[in-house]
Amino acid sequence: MKTSEDYIFCERAGNTSWRFPISKKHVYACAVTMTAAAVLAVFSPHKDLATVQNSQQEEEFDESSDIQDSEEQNLIANNSAAVNQSLSDLFASKPQSSSQEATDNYDDTLPDSALADSDDVLDDQVKDLAARDNGNKAEDELKWFEEDVQKGDTISSIFSDLNIPASVTMAILDNKKVAAEVNSLQLGEHLSFLLDDKSRLMAFVKPLDKDRQLRFYRDTPDKADFAYVIEKKGSHLKDGEILVAENPVKPSASQEKDQKIDQKISNEPKAEKKLSARESRGRLVVVSIGKGETFSTAANNAGISYAEINKILNLFKGRIQFSRNIRAGDTMRVLFTDSKGRGKISAVEFSLQGRKVSAFLNSKDGKYYDEHGLNSTVSNAFRRFPFNIRAKVTSPFNPSRRHPVTGVIRPHNGVDFGMPVGTPVIAPSDGVVTKASFTRSTGYYIVLRHRGAYSTVYMHLSKLGVKVGQSVKMGSVIARSGNTGLSTGPHLHYELRINGRPVNALRVKLSGMQDPGASSDRKRFAANIKNYKRDLYNQKLIAKR
Numbered sequence: 001m002k003t004s005e006d007y008i009f010c011e012r013a014g015n016t017s018w019r020f021p022i023s024k025k026h027v028y029a030c031a032v033t034m035t036a037a038a039v040l041a042v043f044s045p046h047k048d049l050a051t052v053q054n055s056q057q058e059e060e061f062d063e064s065s066d067i068q069d070s071e072e073q074n075l076i077a078n079n080s081a082a083v084n085q086s087l088s089d090l091f092a093s094k095p096q097s098s099s100q101e102a103t104d105n106y107d108d109t110l111p112d113s114a115l116a117d118s119d120d121v122l123d124d125q126v127k128d129l130a131a132r133d134n135g136n137k138a139e140d141e142l143k144w145f146e147e148d149v150q151k152g153d154t155i156s157s158i159f160s161d162l163n164i165p166a167s168v169t170m171a172i173l174d175n176k177k178v179a180a181e182v183n184s185l186q187l188g189e190h191l192s193f194l195l196d197d198k199s200r201l202m203a204f205v206k207p208l209d210k211d212r213q214l215r216f217y218r219d220t221p222d223k224a225d226f227a228y229v230i231e232k233k234g235s236h237l238k239d240g241e242i243l244v245a246e247n248p249v250k251p252s253a254s255q256e257k258d259q260k261i262d263q264k265i266s267n268e269p270k271a272e273k274k275l276s277a278r279e280s281r282g283r284l285v286v287v288s289i290g291k292g293e294t295f296s297t298a299a300n301n302a303g304i305s306y307a308e309i310n311k312i313l314n315l316f317k318g319r320i321q322f323s324r325n326i327r328a329g330d331t332m333r334v335l336f337t338d339s340k341g342r343g344k345i346s347a348v349e350f351s352l353q354g355r356k357v358s359a360f361l362n363s364k365d366g367k368y369y370d371e372h373g374l375n376s377t378v379s380n381a382f383r384r385f386p387f388n389i390r391a392k393v394t395s396p397f398n399p400s401r402r403h404p405v406t407g408v409i410r411p412h413n414g415v416d417f418g419m420p421v422g423t424p425v426i427a428p429s430d431g432v433v434t435k436a437s438f439t440r441s442t443g444y445y446i447v448l449r450h451r452g453a454y455s456t457v458y459m460h461l462s463k464l465g466v467k468v469g470q471s472v473k474m475g476s477v478i479a480r481s482g483n484t485g486l487s488t489g490p491h492l493h494y495e496l497r498i499n500g501r502p503v504n505a506l507r508v509k510l511s512g513m514q515d516p517g518a519s520s521d522r523k524r525f526a527a528n529i530k531n532y533k534r535d536l537y538n539q540k541l542i543a544k545r
Contacts, residue, residue, distance in 0.1 A: 149190075203215060282543030289332075318452070384505075386494055425492060426476060431472055434448065442486075463482070
């Protein structure tokens with residue numbers, strides 16, 4: 001009978017009389033096996049037991065499962081200020097050197113299609129319709145962002161933190177007469193950046209002294225050069241409206257159209273012409289979503305212009321996902337400042353499957369706030385870090401990072417934090433889940449859209465705790481950190497984005513942390529909200545048809 005052999009223990013099965021020495025080929029086989037094992041032990045990436053166990057759990061992962069731990073879901077930090085301060089002190093230290101970046105990942109860039117919100121299609125459609133109404137001229141959404149000068153900052157580093165191209169920085173510094181003033185930064189100085197809805201810089205404001213400021217601006221995003229003007233401090237903002245140029249602001253095409261409509265209404269006998277819904281609306285407009293009807297269609301049929309619909313979409317970003325959360329039977333109430341639906345939108349309230357979401361105009365600053373008003377310290381807040389542990393930065397934000405092997409520029413759009421697998425990942429602010437999916441490179445990932453222009457991205461997760469379309473509160477657990485995808489160690493890849501463009505999450509100023517205003521302002525606005533709510537349900541303000 002032919003005997004079999006066990007190469008691991010060098011014993012011959014079925015023949016107890018076998019003795020040493022063994023044959024040369026057996027010695028060679030054992031030596032090769034042991035050498036290969038030693039090489040793999042030295043040079044292969046280390047994975048601890050927790051990582052191995054986590055990988056086994058990931059194979060059994062069910063995307064529809066939710067994290068049910070109520071204690072974690074209620075981690076809305078009453079002491080968030082203290083947590084933010086301690087973490088800020090921790091992250092003030094320099095990141096590890098390149099030789100220590102064990103968790104650095106060079107394949108964590110997702111294409112726009114993988115990050116795109118399903119509302120983006122609706123946004124583009126409404127914007128195109130608004131442009132058509134305005135004479136085929138699209139009006140970009142412009143918003144001011146502030147940055148405070150910190151220790152060690154330069155103009156170039158601040159622009160880089162906002163991921164503004166170096167060519168734009170140089171275009172501003174090419175104004176030789178004032179370049180020295182631009183480069184002269186004072187600690188704590190406030191710099192203002194006007195960005196369009198694609199995060200292109202339209203204007204930049206640099207204080208000169210306590211009374212004057214230097215403002216650079218360009219008329220169109222495609223214009224390479226910046227003009228500049230020295231003006232009174234704060235001149236770039238007036239009554240909550242954004243001014244880009246020194247010349248008086250002309251009425252937009254939509255405003256001119258409204259003026260013509262109002263003139264027609266006053267001059268033409270009503271009996272001679274059947275007015276459209278837009279022309280005959282009252283100060284209050286109620287929109288009801290019918291079966292099979294989209295939000296934008298229902299709103300326009302009720303008399304809301306596409307320019308106004310576009311504004312409403314932007315007002316409720318991060319609170320409502322219109323492509324998923326709006327259903328038949330839902331209603332929207334829109335209140336205007338003046339009769340016959342003229343003037344600005346002063347209040348909007350949605351009634352969605354038993355919950356109400358609203359926004360109210362504060363006439364003092366021209367901004368909109370929710371039902372909590374200026375007293376809201378939670379819903380308007382934005383935490384610096386999406387976790388409650390002490391963690392080290394293993395790879396910083398670097399839009400100009402060069403791939404170590406190919407030499408090609410491969411931006412690192414986020415910040416990598418080294419942390420154990422299974423660490424709770426929390427929402428840094430209120431928001432809506434727009435993506436909860438998996439790719440080969442990023443592993444399990446989540447995208448949250450927050451209020452205003454902000455969104456956040458989380459990669460290499462071990463478990464998802466939320467679903468697309470779900471609303472989340474600041475501090476609630478949305479996932480568990482992990483090591484999935486093309487990752488060389490347990491860590492969290494975290495991105496902060498403005499209008500879809502990644503920025504430095506460790507450095508940029510978060511608008512939700514600003515002072516909500518004086519006590520007298522909060523009381524006055526609270527009183528205004530009561531009036532708004534009363535008028536939103538005053539049937540007499542609805543036009544009779």
